[in-house]
Amino acid sequence: MVAGPALADKRVALVIGNSAYENVVKLENPHNDAAAIAEMFRKAKFDQVELKRDLGVIEFKRALRDFYNTTRDADVAVVYYAGHGIEVGGVNYMVPVDAKLRSDYDAEDEAVALERIFRSIESTRRLRLVILDACRDNPFIRSMQRQIATRAVSQGLAKIEPMGTDTLVAYAAKAGSTAEDGAGRNSPFTQALVDNLTTPGLDIRIALGRVRDEVLRRTNNRQEPFVYGSLGGATVSLVPEPERVPVTATDPRGDYEMAERVGTVSAWDAFLAVHGTGFYAELARQQRAKLAAAVKPDAMAVAALDRTTPSRPLTDAERATPDRLAWEKLQDTSDPTAIRAFIKKYPASPLAVVAQARLEVIERAIADRKREEAEKQRQEADRQRQEREAARLREEDERRAKAAAAEEARRAKAAAEAEARAQREAARRREEDARIARLADAERAKAERDAAQRRAEEERQAKAAAEAERQRQEQERQREAARLRDEEEKRAKAAAEAEQKAQREAALRLEQDKERTRERSQEEIVRSAQIELRRIGCYEGDDNGVFNDATRRAMVAYRLGTAQRRSDKAPDAVDLLELQAQRPIKGCLAALGPDKGIDKPTEKPPVAERPSRDKKTKKDTATRREKPEPKREARPAPRREPPARAQATARPAPRAGGGAVMHGIGF
Structure with a gap:
């Protein structure tokens, strides 16, 4: 996030690792790399971290679409991708696990363009970071057919210029080159990211520069990461710098009272280390001297001896006695053996009482010291036992934590594998449903075509039958009309013939009658x-x-x-x-x-x-x-x-x- 007064309020990350490719050789590290990056962002207290593994093309695009909705109110958005990447015609594509890429034309449908990743974070307010560990040796290029001869298909990713401001794109290797997958658990690029990217308060550009230096060192200058894009002049960091608490002056009186309540030499030493001068410093030194003097047995013995020594001064004869001379030699000693030897040698001497008293004081002091040492040893033993128990508990906790982490990793792996299986199964079911739907659509279309053909055939047959019936009726009507006409013609002809015959007969009779009438x-x-x-x-x-x-x-x-x-x-x-x-x-x-x-x-x-x-x-x-009547021939x-x-x-x-x-x- 950005240091200073404008700290980011929301940080989100999308981490994708594609290893289980279905149509080419599987990759080893993307799963581990994605898990390490996701854990890094979680430790950096990101507000939301989404980890996706082994995404097909549909799941990949759906994840970017969902992440677009997440970044609408975010200040910092990071997209990390580990897996296969390819450049086709100057366009960079991330390769899903179900891609086949039989030809360069298929990249638009079966792969995810880098431009789509940019669009998923374009609404982020302050920093947009895309990290691509996708410059590995790509096996799709060897099997891919070119539909357009002039379209370039090459290893690694092409140089780009990010759209918009406050956008950085970090490649695991510079344009046109490939990155190493690494021999360890993580790739060199991912390990360098984990080591440097989330340093509190470190500017993102400096952090990526350190990543570059570390990758060059790890690979003996064979791989050089590269960063595209630009930022403004303000310091931009993924993790804010911890807030410094200012040191304020303490009250010497309060510290003195605290050391006095503790009442040990070390407490006064601690006070004097903070407050070396002043009134309370002198009082502390006196208190410390008292405590130091209280633990010296010689001082206590001398004090006891002084209390038993007579107050009057001794004469020269008294000082010259052997017992006195021997005692003067033992006056400053604290050796109980010497004092016992003096008492044994001079039992009748008045100094034997003093020696006995000093011996008792020394023996008590020695006994007290032994008890104190025994107590200290016991306390030290207890402390060591407690430390060992604490160490054992810490080791047990660490073991449990490691076991829990391993179990969590196992569960996460199992969940990821289950999710991957579920996604593959869902994809398979979707494909099966789509296939069934296509078959159903084809069957329905075929049924509709057959029904339409049947209806058309039925209509045609109905029309043909209607036409045939109409023609039959028309023919029947024509035949009936012809029959009626024939009958009418026959009747008319018969009537005409009968009429003609009658007319002829009538004419004949009329002529005959006329002939008779004339006569x-x-x-x-x-x-x-x-x-x-x-x-x-x-x-x-x-x-x-x-x-x-x-x-x-x-x-x-x-x-x-x-x-x-x-x-x-x-x-x-x-x-x-x-x-x-x-x-x-x-x-x-x-x-x-x-x-x-x-x-x-x-x-x-x-x-x-x-x-x-x-x-x-x-x-x-x-x-x-x-x-006029015609002329008739003469007849009878x-x-x-x-x-x-x-x-x-x-x-x-x-x-x-x-x-x-x-x-x-x-x-």
């Missing part, structure tokens, strides 16, 4: 007309064969009733034939009128006939009237028939408008 006299024609006019209710006079006024009026009434042209000429053969075929009509009475004295005949309802025949008959009748005269026969052979024909028209035979 009849006019009188007979008039008489026949009178008879027929009477029959149809138009005439009531005598049938005398005379074309009189009554007959003329009857003909006029007949013609008016049949919508013929108005004429009062005498009837001819044609009129007679028409009269013979005519039924009673209404027009005659209306034309005659009541003033003529003609009674109204009984009317019969007209018979409905086909209008087409009526129209055709009228047209043929008019045509026959207008068309036909046999005459009475009027009743002619009347019997005639047939009525309907007319449009409700009125009955008299037609000739065959019309």
Whole structure:
């Protein structure tokens, strides 16, 4: 973190070690290197340290994404990666454990670009540090195929220029070279990082410089780490410098009272070492002198001897006695053997009492000293025993700590292996799920295509069936229509043939009748007309064969009733034939009128006939009237028939408008 007033509040680290590569030879040290770096950051009291091992491409990218969320409010962010790294076309990639890298084109999909690591820490406020121990001899290069001939693929990592400020990138070896994996538990680069990177208060640039020097020394200048990027002018350290507590002046009175309560020579020596001068220093020296004098047996013996020595001065004769002279020699001694010898040699001497008293004092002092020494020895033995026990306890604690650390490492390794297995199993399950999903999607797509094809086929068949049914119905309708047309044509043809035959027969009969009628006299024609006019209710006079006024009026009434042209000429053969075929009509009475004295005949309802025949008959009748009769060859005269026969052979024909028209035979 940064020294001075702007200390970082939050420090986070992401540590990744890839060793168990699936498609190339495994690496030995990245697991150990990552564990050592993670432990270093934990001891440095980082707020969060994430250790990841053996990440596949999906897990690698997910770890960077999660770390991006962690660094949003961080002041210092560190990413450490140990494993295989590769440069492809000037771009640096970190290689996950599941990468195959059969071609340079696969690097974008199967590896993680260094740029992605930069993006994961770009929101860090103060220091962004990326450490890459990924410059090892890379086996992917030997098996990788180049899709683009101009794309460079090389060992180690390429030189870069970090994006953004306050960013440093530390390579285990400078660009274009490779780093050693090391023969020990950790690589030389990682060991140098552990030794120098988290020194409290040490600027990160100086720490990385020390790392460089140590790696050069360890590898005999074969490997030179390199740092890219730049920082500002302030001191930046990963671990802050410990805070210095200022030394304040102590109170000599309080220290004197403390030494006095302890009451030992060493306590006073400690006081005098701090407070060498002053009032309390002199008092301390006196107290120390008293304690030092109290433990001297000679001084105590002399004091006892002085208390037994007579107060009066001795004479020269008293001083010249042998016992006195011997005692003067032993006066300053503290040897109990000499004093016992004096008492034994001069038992009657008054000085034997003094010697005995001194001997007792000396023996007590010696006994006290022995007791003190024994106590000291006992205390020393207790102290040594306690120290040995403490050492044993420390050793036991260290052993337990080592065992706990080993167990923790074993558990961490087992957890890492379990996590790696779980990740691989999860990746395998994801791949299996993805494969199953792809198969399901393919099956579903195939089923949808088959269903669509079936629906299209069914629709096509339905359309074909509908079209076939429509065509069948159309053909059936056409056949039915053709059959009906054929039947109609047959009926029409039969009717036409029958009509033609009837017309021919009627024409033949008419010609025959006309021929016979021509031969009849006019009188007979008039008489026949009178008879027929009477029959149809138009005439009531005598049938005398005379074309009189009554007959003329009857003909006029007949013609008016049949919508013929108005004429009062005498009837001819044609009129007679028409009269013979005519039924009673209404027009005659209306034309005659009541003033003529003609009674109204009984009317019969007209018979409905086909209008087409009526129209055709009228047209043929008019045509026959207008068309001149052809010349006939001379042939025998036909046999005459009475009027009743002619009347019997005639047939009525309907007319449009409700009125009955008299037609000739065959019309």
